[in-house]
Amino acid sequence: MTRIGVVTFPGTxxxxxxxxxVRLAGAEPVALWHADADLRGVDAVVLPxxxxxxxxxxxxxxxxxxxxxxxxxxAAGKGMPVLGICNGFQVLTEAHLLPGSMIKxxxxxxxxxxxxxxxxxTETAWTGxxxxxxxxxxxxxxxxxxxxxxxxxxDELEGEGRVVFRYEDTNPNGSRRGIAGISNARGxxxxxxxxxxxxxxxxxxxxGARGPRSGTDGLRFFTSVMRALVS
Amino acid sequence: MPKPEILDPQGKAVAGALPRLGFGQxxxxxxxKRFELEVDGPVTxxxxxxxxxxxxxxxxxxxxxxxxxxxxxxxxxxxxxxxGNLA
Numbered sequence: 001m002t003r004i005g006v007v008t009f010p011g012t013x014x015x016x017x018x019x020x021x022v023r024l025a026g027a028e029p030v031a032l033w034h035a036d037a038d039l040r041g042v043d044a045v046v047l048p049x050x051x052x053x054x055x056x057x058x059x060x061x062x063x064x065x066x067x068x069x070x071x072x073x074x075a076a077g078k079g080m081p082v083l084g085i086c087n088g089f090q091v092l093t094e095a096h097l098l099p100g101s102m103i104k105x106x107x108x109x110x111x112x113x114x115x116x117x118x119x120x121x122t123e124t125a126w127t128g129x130x131x132x133x134x135x136x137x138x139x140x141x142x143x144x145x146x147x148x149x150x151x152x153x154x155d156e157l158e159g160e161g162r163v164v165f166r167y168e169d170t171n172p173n174g175s176r177r178g179i180a181g182i183s184n185a186r187g188x189x190x191x192x193x194x195x196x197x198x199x200x201x202x203x204x205x206x207x208g209a210r211g212p213r214s215g216t217d218g219l220r221f222f223t224s225v226m227r228a229l230v231s
Numbered sequence: 232m233p234k235p236e237i238l239d240p241q242g243k244a245v246a247g248a249l250p251r252l253g254f255g256q257x258x259x260x261x262x263x264k265r266f267e268l269e270v271d272g273p274v275t276x277x278x279x280x281x282x283x284x285x286x287x288x289x290x291x292x293x294x295x296x297x298x299x300x301x302x303x304x305x306x307x308x309x310x311x312x313x314x315g316n317l318a
């Protein structure tokens with residue numbers, strides 16, 4: 001069975017939901033601890049959301065130096081799929097696995113909403129089961145969600161097809177070019193601000209076509225990586 | 232400090248509040264961070280160099296922030312290292 005690690009840092013909030021999403025997708029979640037330089041033989045890693053180290057210094061800045069992150073960076077370099085969600089995305093940028101950074105939302109408010117995204121790349125380990133251009137709805141909840149990078153980096157990301165998700169209908173935080181998620185060049189490392197792990201089970205997700213809270217658009221992140229690992 | 236080209240939402244919010252409190256002469260505000268590091272013993276050039284290294288590698292994120300000053304705060308005319316010399 002595919003084993004997917006979920007890292008817990010001090011201040012991580014969404015590790016249980018991420019593990020639950022992994023299980024609902026049909027894989028085995030494996031709890032990974034920030035202080036252990038050990039990935040326990042997992043096939044992929046999820047860095048979940050929250051406020052690791054209270055976002056002190058900068059979001060994700062201290063977590064980057066956790067013992068487990070050395071292992072994650074090394075494994076990512078060898079092609080292991082890594083998904084950073086919200087605070088996990090911030091950790092990936094601080095660890096230089098993904099370019100750019102996140103700063104405070106342009107309107108200064110905490111955002112919590114059901115967000116429509118366009119899936120712009122299905123070439124990554126985490127998006128293979130989506131259709132190019134597909135619109136999906138998953139929750140967005142953050143304070144420091146404004147994606148920024150210099151113009152050259154943004155041009156490079158767009159030119160190489162590494163903008164994986166873009167905000168649709170509205171730009172909720174002032175992110176450059178409406179970018180919600182990106183990947184590395186190889187496509188095994190993906191980071192995004194919205195939360196796929198909160199939209200994996202009917203009854204607990206965003207409102208969907210089949211009724212209130214029926215949305216499960218996030219589930220295919222996890223089935224995508226299972227397929228990518230098999231092929 | 233946030234890089235000049237990076238939007239500083241906190242500074243903008245402060246800039247919006249100042250005129251309401253009667254400080255109408257300020258046209259813009261940018262908000263940064265100041266870290267005070269302590270050592271046992273004197274602040275040698277080596278200590279300052281280590282502080283500069285920590286400033287660029289950990290305390291700031293070069294994607295969004297510039298290190299504008301690393302100095303011995305107790306020596307008034309402290310050696311100032313411009314951010315350009317830190318890389």
